[in-house]
Amino acid sequence: MDPIKKIAYNCRQATYLIEKQQISSITLKEKIELKIHLMGCSICKLFQQQSMLINKMASKHFADQHKHISLDTQFKEDLQQKINDRLHKN
Template sequence: MSELKKIAYNCKKATYLIEKKLIGEITIREKLELKLHLAGCSICRTFERQSLIINQMVKVLFKDGQKHNLKLDNQFKTKLQQRLENELKK
């Protein structure tokens, strides 16, 4: 498979680059790879839009949460950690 096709059809890398771009900067090469992939992948374009919205909502939640001292209880944290570990083992 040519390098161009690898870039164009690698959704896993594209989602990684989308998240990396949202929290920081990506290189010029990564920008090009992502742009090329997004040009042909509607699923990753949707993921990018949804990820942006989720990140904005989380920022608002944390900003508002500081005013109200919102915290997750320990039981919820433990269950969430267990679920994450189980999913990663799959």
């Protein structure tokens, strides 16, 4: 396979670069490869769009998921008792 075709066809490598680029930097050569790939690959373009959406959703998910959870009263009372016991020992 000629090198351009290899780049154009390798979606595994392209999606890898898409991920790396969002967190860190990629080399100039990698940037060019990715650009060439994305010009011809609408599937990976969609992947990129969805990948960015997922990162945004992840932040929201982490912030919201356990917003209202709390420890049960019994556990708190027992824990308070343990703390009190240790404070008295000293």
